[in-house]
Amino acid sequence: xxxxxxxxxxxxxxxxxxxxxxxxxxxxxxxxxxxxxxxxxxxxxxxxxxxxxxxxxxxxxxxxxxxxxxxxxxxxxxxxxxxxxxxxxxxxxxxxxxxxxxxxxxxxxxxxxxxxxxxxxxxxxxxxxxxxxxxxxxxxxxxxxxxxxxxxxxxxxxxxxxxxxxxxxxxxxxxxxxxxxxxxxxxxxxxxxxxxxxxxxxxxxxxxxxxxxxxxxxxxxxxxxxxxxxxxxxxxxxxxxxxxxxxxxxxxxxxxxxxxxxxxxxxxxxxxxxxxxxxxxxxxxxxxxxxxxxxxxxxxxxxxxxxxxxxxxxxxxxxxxxxx
Numbered sequence: 001x002x003x004x005x006x007x008x009x010x011x012x013x014x015x016x017x018x019x020x021x022x023x024x025x026x027x028x029x030x031x032x033x034x035x036x037x038x039x040x041x042x043x044x045x046x047x048x049x050x051x052x053x054x055x056x057x058x059x060x061x062x063x064x065x066x067x068x069x070x071x072x073x074x075x076x077x078x079x080x081x082x083x084x085x086x087x088x089x090x091x092x093x094x095x096x097x098x099x100x101x102x103x104x105x106x107x108x109x110x111x112x113x114x115x116x117x118x119x120x121x122x123x124x125x126x127x128x129x130x131x132x133x134x135x136x137x138x139x140x141x142x143x144x145x146x147x148x149x150x151x152x153x154x155x156x157x158x159x160x161x162x163x164x165x166x167x168x169x170x171x172x173x174x175x176x177x178x179x180x181x182x183x184x185x186x187x188x189x190x191x192x193x194x195x196x197x198x199x200x201x202x203x204x205x206x207x208x209x210x211x212x213x214x215x216x217x218x219x220x221x222x223x224x225x226x227x228x229x230x231x232x233x234x235x236x237x238x239x240x241x242x243x244x245x246x247x248x249x250x251x252x253x254x255x256x257x258x259x260x261x262x263x264x265x266x267x268x269x270x271x272x273x274x275x276x277x278x279x280x281x282x283x284x285x286x287x288x289x290x291x292x293x294x295x296x297x298x299x300x301x302x303x304x305x306x307x308x309x310x311x312x313x314x315x316x317x318x319x320x321x322x323x324x
Contacts, residue, residue: 003179006146009153010114010170011040014078016186017160018048021076024160025052028063028080028114037082038116038175060090064113068098068165071111076160084115084169085129098165099140108163112156117145118210118260119292119308120173124299130209130261130292135167136238136270142191143238145169147212149180151235154189162191171210178213194241196248200230203322204248206271207258208234211309215258218314227322237267245271246279253284254321258309263291285324288317 004012018024025048026041032055035042045053056063060081067077081087087094094113101107119128136143142164146152152170159166197212198219205215212233219229232248234240249255255275257268268289275287290309298304 002181004149004182005176006149006152006170006178007038007040007175009149009182010156011042012182013153013156014040014160015044017157018044018052023074024076024078025054025070026078026080027054027056027067029056029058029082031055031080036080038172040114041080060086061093064090064093064098067111067113068093068101068109071098071109071165072101072107076110078112078114078160081113081115083127084117084131085126087113087115087131087167091134094135094141094165095138099138101140102164103140109165110163111165112159112168113165114168114170116172117169118171118173119297119304120210122299122301122304123172123297125296128297128304130259132167132169132237132261133265133267136267140164141238142166142236143169144191144236145171145209146235147174147197147209147233149178150182151189151195153182154187155191155235158188158191161188166191169209173210174213189235192236192239192241194235194244195233196230196244197233198229198231200228200252202228202252203254203256203318204230204232204252205256205258205314205318206232206234206245206248208237209260211258211260214309214311214314217311218318221311221315222318225319227318229318240270240274242274242278245274249275249279250282253282254324255283256288256290256314256317256321258290258314260292260309262294263289264294266291285321288321290314290317
């Protein structure tokens with residue numbers, strides 16, 4: 001069986017949903033003739049035509065506004081942001097309108113906003129951000145970030161079928177680096193369920209996106225030192241799977257909270273709050289956060305490497321916490 005990349009898995013999931021349901025359409029900058037900034041929608045316009053593959057002006061606010069209106073009227077738009085950084089241009093439409101429609105008058109907004117995020121590609125401060133937290137913080141939105149090709153396909157399909165707006169973050173560094181065999185049958189990965197990527201007994205690393213692979217690499221290094229790491233892949237950031245998070249911490253009694261987003265105000269703080277409130281008596285050491293520095297993402301490759309968490313940094317902190 002051929003291996004499928006993370007990018008192709010998203011593409012396959014969208015194709016299957018568009019073939020299954022005529023109300024699904026894609027819209028965004030260069031999604032049609034060009035096939036999308038990263039070629040996720042390559043060939044879509046030839047199969048589905050211009051009424052379901054819509055090229056838009058350079059206006060994220062207009063894209064989100066039009067998508068929200070279409071969703072309220074019974075369609076299922078999938079909106080592409082060329083880079084997650086530019087969602088900020090549509091922030092008002094996302095957070096003050098789309099996210100609140102169900103609360104205000106019970107309206108469904110079955111809309112997906114796809115957003116390539118993350119660093120490691122030397123994209124600089126305007127093309128490398130991890131802007132998940134403003135959306136995690138907004139009631140009415142669901143926020144997803146898959147780490148594997150299997151999850152990328154299953155979660156994009158689940159997001160398209162969901163009746164509320166979903167922010168679907170795709171880490172650019174995973175697009176072509178992650179490959180795996182995928183089932184040929186139709187499947188979805190439910191929103192709101194974490195996965196244990198690696199079972200362990202000594203220490204939990206709770207993370208998501210590209211950092212799942214950083215954690216797994218660190219775990220292999222630490223296994224040679226007889227330190228048994230459990231890696232929890234959150235997959236969905238809102239709603240969080242508290243049961244899986246707490247079950248892992250109660251088993252290992254120590255936890256590292258790892259994310260690429262900047263430290264201050266990052267998801268690690270929320271995870272620490274949940275664990276402290278609901279599993280404090282199980283802890284045998286302090287909760288440790290590993291995250292990006294509180295700076296813009298550097299363009300310079302050496303500076304970006306210093307900014308980003310990596311396996312060596314995780315190994316160092318894990319050794320310290322294991323000894324604690």
